[in-house]
Amino acid sequence: MNDRLLRAARRQPTDTTPVWLMRQAGRYLPEYRAIRGTIAFLDLCKNPDLAAEVTVQPITRLGVDAAIIFSDILIPVEAMGIELELGDKGPHFPNPVRSAADIERLGVPDPVQGTGFVAEAIRRTRRALNDSVPVIGFSGAPFTLAAYMVEGGGSKSYIQIKRLLFEQPKLAHTLFEKLTSTLIPYLLMQVEAGASIVQIFDSWGGELSPWDYERFCLPYLTRMVKEVQAKGVPVIVFGTGMSNHLPLLKRTGADVIGQDWRTPIDEARRVLGPDVAVQGNLDPLHLFLPREELEQRVVDILRRAGSVGHIFNLGHGILPPTDPDAAKFMVDAVHKHGAALRQGT
Numbered sequence: 252m253n254d255r256l257l258r259a260a261r262r263q264p265t266d267t268t269p270v271w272l273m274r275q276a277g278r279y280l281p282e283y284r285a286i287r288g289t290i291a292f293l294d295l296c297k298n299p300d301l302a303a304e305v306t307v308q309p310i311t312r313l314g315v316d317a318a319i320i321f322s323d324i325l326i327p328v329e330a331m332g333i334e335l336e337l338g339d340k341g342p343h344f345p346n347p348v349r350s351a352a353d354i355e356r357l358g359v360p361d362p363v364q365g366t367g368f369v370a371e372a373i374r375r376t377r378r379a380l381n382d383s384v385p386v387i388g389f390s391g392a393p394f395t396l397a398a399y400m401v402e403g404g405g406s407k408s409y410i411q412i413k414r415l416l417f418e419q420p421k422l423a424h425t426l427f428e429k430l431t432s433t434l435i436p437y438l439l440m441q442v443e444a445g446a447s448i449v450q451i452f453d454s455w456g457g458e459l460s461p462w463d464y465e466r467f468c469l470p471y472l473t474r475m476v477k478e479v480q481a482k483g484v485p486v487i488v489f490g491t492g493m494s495n496h497l498p499l500l501k502r503t504g505a506d507v508i509g510q511d512w513r514t515p516i517d518e519a520r521r522v523l524g525p526d527v528a529v530q531g532n533l534d535p536l537h538l539f540l541p542r543e544e545l546e547q548r549v550v551d552i553l554r555r556a557g558s559v560g561h562i563f564n565l566g567h568g569i570l571p572p573t574d575p576d577a578a579k580f581m582v583d584a585v586h587k588h589g590a591a592l593r594q595g596t
Contacts (some may be wrong), residue, residue: 253384256317258508259449260485262528267317268553268589270582271387273355273489274568275309277322278471280575282308293337297368310384312575313582317385317448320373320441324452327437328400330365331357331429346592349402349411354425359432362440369437370444377445388446390438393430393471394464397423409458416467423467424554431471435478436505442482448489449479450509457492460590464496473503476539480504491567497522512566517555528560535565536562538577545577549584558593 253373277283283305289293293302302321310318318531325342336343350352351371363370369388378384394412399405401412416423438449456468476486488500489509500508509530510519520529537548552563563585569578 252382253316255363256385256387256562257448259560259562260387260487260528261558262526265593266590267586267593268556268558268561270563270585271315271317271579272309272569273312273319275315275319275578276305277312277569278571279569279573279578282306282312282314291337292339292504296326296337299375301366302368302372304445306377306386307577310380313579314586315384315582317387317452318362318376318380318389319389319450320369320376320446322372322389323456324367324389324396325399326369327360327362327366327390327433328396328430330360330362331433332360333357333400337583338574340583341405342399343404344400345403348397348400348426350413350423351422354422354429355495357426357429359429360494362433362436364580365435366392366440370440371442373441376589385447386445386450388438388441388444390449390451390475390489392451392456392468392475393427394459394468395453396430396434397426397457398455400426409455410585413458413498419441420467427467427471429473435475436474439482442479442484444520446484448487450489451475451505453488453490453493456490456496461495461499465499469499469502476505477505479508487562488517489530492518501527507562509564510566515555516561517576520556525560529556529564531561532563532564532566532579535573537569538573538581539563540570542580543578543587545581546584546588549581550588553585553588553592558589563589 255265258265259269295399306318306321398412479486483504488505491511494514507528512532512534516532
């Protein structure tokens with residue numbers, strides 16, 4: 252196996268910097284669009300053969316160092332007993348979770364019975380790749396999933412979830428506890444199926460102040476990290492707009508802290524210290540730069556991050572209009588200049 256990603260996550264030496272992309276199996280790839288044109292998004296997530304096929308596509312085209320299983324962070328939420336609609340315009344919950352009765356109705360599902368198709372997709376992906384690169388499992392963090400459930404979808408103000416936190420904190424903790432009790436077995440199921448590293452997405456954690464994040468998010472996220480690490484698997488925690496939360500994210504004990512593009516990665520390293528690996532952090536829109544300038548941005552991030560304990564990635568998911576050739580150019584540049592950095596050239 253190409254184990255660069257796993258070695259970097261554990262801050263061990265690598266021959267070059269490993270690289271993968273968030274949403275690397277997605278609409279920017281014509282081969283993905285060909286499949287997606289025949290099946291609804293949620294149905295694709297639940298079809299292990301097709302999910303494995305689209306997971307493998309960017310490995311073949313881009314030469315990245317890991318495959319992240321094709322799924323969605325809201326898959327385990329649906330298994331808790333809430334109606335979910337997933338389309339190109341994003342997620343929608345027709346019946347948002349707003350009351351104690353709504354939360355009481357949510358179940359804590361058996362992961363195999365409720366989401367076993369994810370585990371099967373991981374197994375089929377490993378077979379298709381012949382274990383040539385690691386498979387990344389993932390889930391959302393409790394706060395991010397709760398925000399979707401309470402708001403009914405995406406939001407600009409997050410007024411519903413924040414009112415729940417501030418007006419009914421005990422009820423909010425009840426919801427977070429149910430989510431955590433669902434997500435830990437869900438991640439462990441993925442590890443059992445063959446995921447050798449996992450990422451937890453706290454996409455909306457940056458909407459909270461550090462004080463509120465420490466109170467409402469940190470205990471649950473820390474539990475998730477510890478339970479997965481107990482199986483010998485490294486954990487990446489990633490969120491957007493969380494530069495002020497870096498000391499808190501370090502307290503989770505995660506092996507790797509992912510960075511968006513808003514903070515220079517060397518500054519994040521200084522805050523986090525030498526005992527945590529970092530991931531990131533090219534602006535996804537930099538893939539639209541002229542190739543020479545894109546290469547310069549890649550080199551700058553590599554130099555700032557250093558040669559040990561760095562996983563190259565975008566600061567958020569790759570965007571649908573992106574030219575796949577630009578992504579391939581970036582991957583090749585990371586490998587080329589990452590190797591040169593280690594050779595001192």
